[in-house]
Amino acid sequence: MINFDNVSKTFGEGDHRTAAVDDLTIEIPTGKITVFVGPSGCGKTTSLRMINRMIEPTSGTVLIDGVDTRSIDAPTLRRGIGYVIQNAGLFPHRTVLDNIATVPVLQGQSRRSARATAAELLERVGLPESMGQRYPAQLSGGQQQRVGVARALAADPPVMLMDEPFSAVDPVVRAQLQDEFTRLQAELGKTIVFVTHDIDEAVKLGDGIAVLAIGGRLAQYATPAEVLSHPADDFVADFVGRDRGYRALSFTAAGQLPVHEEPTLRLGSSPARGPAPSSAPVGEPYWVLVVDDARQPRGWVDARRLTSGRGVELGDLVLGGSLADPHASLRTALDAALSSPSGRGVAIDADGRVIGTVAARDVLRAIEAARVNAPHSPGQGTSPGAGAREGEADPAAAAVPS
Amino acid sequence: MNWNWLNRNTDQILSWLLAHLWLAALPTLLGLLLALPLGAIAFRYRWSYAALITVAGLLYTIPSIALFVVLPGILGTRILNPLNVVVALTLFTLALLVRVVADALDSVPPPVRQSATAMGYRPIRSLLTVQLPLAIPVIGAGLRVAAVSNVSLVSVAALLGVPQLGQLFLVGFQLDFYTPIIAGIVLCLLVAAVFDTIILVAVRLATPWTRAVSHR
Structure with missing residues (x-):
């Protein structure tokens, strides 16, 4: 001391x-x-x-x-x-x-x-x-x-x-x-x-x-x-x-964030049912998450730009942003969502494998919830x-x- | 160029060369040894810097021949005693190097000095093992100037009759004969070149880090 x-x-x-x-x-x-x-x-x-x-x-x-x-x-x-x-x-x-x-x-x-x-x-x-x-x-x-x-x-x-x-x-x-x-x-x-x-x-x-x-x-x-x-x-x-408000998110754990299921595409393979599903909005990119053999994220690909029959190559990928791991803070999770081309932040487990995606709106909800449960009010x-x-x-x- | 004259006087010239060598080398060394502590004091205590540098500057403006003549009276030596030359040139070297040593120590980056203090060095040990080694390149450069200038100043003492290469110039002037003058100039240049090389090599050996090539 x-x-x-x-x-x-x-x-x-x-x-x-x-x-x-x-x-x-x-x-x-x-x-x-x-x-x-x-x-x-x-x-x-x-x-x-x-x-x-x-x-x-x-x-x-x-x-x-x-x-x-x-x-x-x-x-x-x-x-x-x-x-x-x-x-x-x-x-x-x-x-x-x-x-x-x-x-x-x-x-x-x-x-x-x-x-x-x-x-x-x-x-x-x-x-x-x-x-x-x-x-x-x-x-x-x-x-x-x-x-x-x-x-x-x-x-x-x-x-x-x-x-x-x-x-x-x-x-x-x-x-x-x-x-x-x-x-x-x-x-x-x-x-x-x-x-x-x-x-x-x-x-x-x-x-x-x-x-x-x-x-x-x-x-x-x-x-x-x-x-x-x-x-x-x-x-x-x-x-x-x-x-400082954004920085303060570093101190709130992202533990409770819902992780959404995310379809993935393995590097080297081609989409099973053509480049993009017909249900997807026309004229907008259709982002698919690409992983390697170890299920670790490699980047995002716009499925509309893929020619069918050809496997996805590294050159096709738009690199994603930061990754949200289970111990991450809300700041990391929000950043993952904001920096991803699809708007969905990639969530990974301790071994770096994709477990799904997190959404910015869920982070905002978590922030709201944290404010309500805060142990003290400002100024005191x-x-x-x-x-x-x-x-x-x-x-x-x-x-x-x- | 009268080679016969040179051949006939080889022994005499060699003895003058040897005398010249030590008359120039000894004051250079002694001057450096005295300049290190005085320069360190001038660096360490700012108030002493101006005083020491002024005194050194004044000392350096005294014509060498005047000093050679005055010193026997002060030292109680005889006019022909080579000690007069050694003392006079030591003073000139000192005058030149006090400032060099002070400025060389000042050239050591402050963070290095501060980190020595922060690691727990006491002042003297920091000076001797951190600051002084780092000041070697700058001190070496000043020492080269002092050594070469001593080689030429020694010749002046020939006017008093102290035997060394300067005698060749006197002989040449007295006989209106160029061979000894040319021989004297060539030998003086040679001595200066030898001193310069020795100092250069010593500095290189003492500062291996300055030549370390980047591996980045």
Whole structure:
């Protein structure tokens, strides 16, 4: 557990004093991912760096498991806290293995044994062992970022600080890194403080989100669902953005959605009764779902465009959108329906086989039903986090329900 | 070109060449060794940067011949003592390299420096094992300039009578005879080329990561 007790940080002197962090009191739970999110100038990185004393508070105390960090020698403290910096910040003159071995070697481990551990970690973050002998410049941005995570994990620290670790890579790689990070955290259960300016990333990764406003004011500290559904003030509502209603669907399971039966066509075969049934509306495409031998979806085909007698080929297919699996959220299900050419979202089972389709209208119905059954009405915060408003950071209120 | 004269004086020329080599090499090394800590101080403490760079700049504007003449008085050495040359050129090298070292350390990307701190490096260890290695290419470039400039500055000390290749120029002027002058120029160029190559190779060996080819 990490505690900020009335922590403030001002930079500059006299008339040029600016508050980077203003009287921050927050409790960061053990074994969870807590995200500091906010626009630039909100003091999120400053707050992060006060945990490992790269920046010293002007006033207030930072405690890790009840111990005042100022009572620990700074380099010793830092060796016990993993740190992942934006752009990885790898040492360009050391091989990947030696980069990962940094902290164990600083702690006095022999280079040999530190390298052996480093090789295992390389695999853990999804990189081949052969990459260990390369220099950082020989790696792609995504690979460097993985090495950065491995380096932070090398000494198996209970606490990890991550400063916009995924913001310098392209969106596809970022999503991949985020997913792997989530998987890794499920195995490791570290206490993680994660800084980002991206509310989507905060919502995706955080167990708890601390929204910081310019000048270092804690605007809200709550679960992602709570921040999206009940923003504490105008600033949070504005920061969370226009799509927050749609984003909030991420937190409602799609479990109860009806799955409709969907006739499928196997890749390579031709429709049994001609290109399209006569009952289908004339002049509109008649979409048929095409699957492979394992019944996994491959795409949609307009049956009217098929010449009878010829098998369906990959080239005929219009690729569908996202897929809704049984554990998906309403957001995924709705997206599956909206991104499918037929308007019917493909639902799959755990093995990726088609079990039918979901319809957008059913998702909307589910949303309506969820509103009726909602445990609380807007404006009345039942989560402890909703209490932190207008900078009145009540220590008791600023705790994320676990 | 009088080859006979060269043949007759080979032994003398070789001894001047050897003297020239160490008179140029030793100050280059000593200057570098002194410039590393001073440059690190100039980099680490911003207030000292301006002061150190100004002093270094002033030092460099002193004509070498003046320094050669003044130093015996300060050091208590005799005018012919080669130590005067070594001290004078060490100061010039230092003057040139303090700024180079400070700027080379400054060229190390801040995220790398910050991540060294965040990993738990203490300042001296971070300087020696992270920042300094990364500064080698820039320091090496400055060192090449200093080494080559020392090779030419050593010749000036011939005016005081310190034996080295500069003597060839004096002999040539006194006898109005071009052979020793040409020989002196060629040998000086050769020494400079050898120094330059040695530094270039040393920098390459010390920085294998700069040549790592992308496998992406």
